[in-house]
Amino acid sequence: MIVTLKYAYRKFDATPSGAFPRRHSVSRPVIPIQLINGENKVGHLALIDSGADFCVFHGSLGEAIGLVVESGKPENFSGVSGKGRPLVAYFHSIRIEVGGHIFDCWAGFSKEIEGLPYGLLGQLGFFNLFDVHLDYNKRRIELKIKDKT
Amino acid sequence: MVENTDLRKVLRGYSNKWVALSADSRKVVGVANTPKKAIKQAHINKEISPILTRVPKNPTAFIL
Numbered sequence: 001m002i003v004t005l006k007y008a009y010r011k012f013d014a015t016p017s018g019a020f021p022r023r024h025s026v027s028r029p030v031i032p033i034q035l036i037n038g039e040n041k042v043g044h045l046a047l048i049d050s051g052a053d054f055c056v057f058h059g060s061l062g063e064a065i066g067l068v069v070e071s072g073k074p075e076n077f078s079g080v081s082g083k084g085r086p087l088v089a090y091f092h093s094i095r096i097e098v099g100g101h102i103f104d105c106w107a108g109f110s111k112e113i114e115g116l117p118y119g120l121l122g123q124l125g126f127f128n129l130f131d132v133h134l135d136y137n138k139r140r141i142e143l144k145i146k147d148k149t
Numbered sequence: 150m151v152e153n154t155d156l157r158k159v160l161r162g163y164s165n166k167w168v169a170l171s172a173d174s175r176k177v178v179g180v181a182n183t184p185k186k187a188i189k190q191a192h193i194n195k196e197i198s199p200i201l202t203r204v205p206k207n208p209t210a211f212i213l
Binding site for chain 2: 044063
């Protein structure tokens with residue numbers, strides 16, 4: 001049986017700019033998930049980001065589920081700005097709950113992304129679990145759980 | 150439970166803070182500088198399954 005999870009894009013405030021003078025909001029593919037470490041779990045709105053190589057969340061969220069963030073395995077990464085030194089994330093084996101379904105996830109936690117509004121659901125740890133369909137015009141998200149076989 | 154997906158009004162005024170939303174995202178149940186403190190407030194407000202998000206300092210566009 002194919003399990004399909006359906007969500008709507010979420011709408012956030014945005015300021016007008018020279019390029020988008022009439023913009024007052026943006027719609028993003030953000031979904032509620034749970035980050036789970038043993039008995040500890042925390043809900044979070046995370047961004048589905050096909051451009052991210054892996055999942056990375058705020059270090060402070062890692063601490064909220066009882067992780068000692070810097071005890072994980074380090075990985076350097078860069079954002080689209082390409083400015084400055086690479087950032088570092090520390091990887092831990094956690095579980096994520098999406099739509100009531102729980103999955104193992106090798107996820108990074110970084111104290112250097114605290115300024116971002118969302119953790120990122122990237123290729124490894126999310127896209128390997130789901131067939132992802134984002135329909136911007138309808139503001140709809142469909143996630144089909146991949147068959148493990 | 151019908152979730153609120155238009156978060157503009159509910160998150161307004163919490164710039165640069167961690168916000169704990171109710172499970173249906175309709176109201177703020179905790180606000181703090183850290184997720185732990187926002188969760189603690191949510192639990193005090195009897196929300197057992199808060200959803201955390203961080204409101205950016207400036208609502209700019211994101212290319213991540």
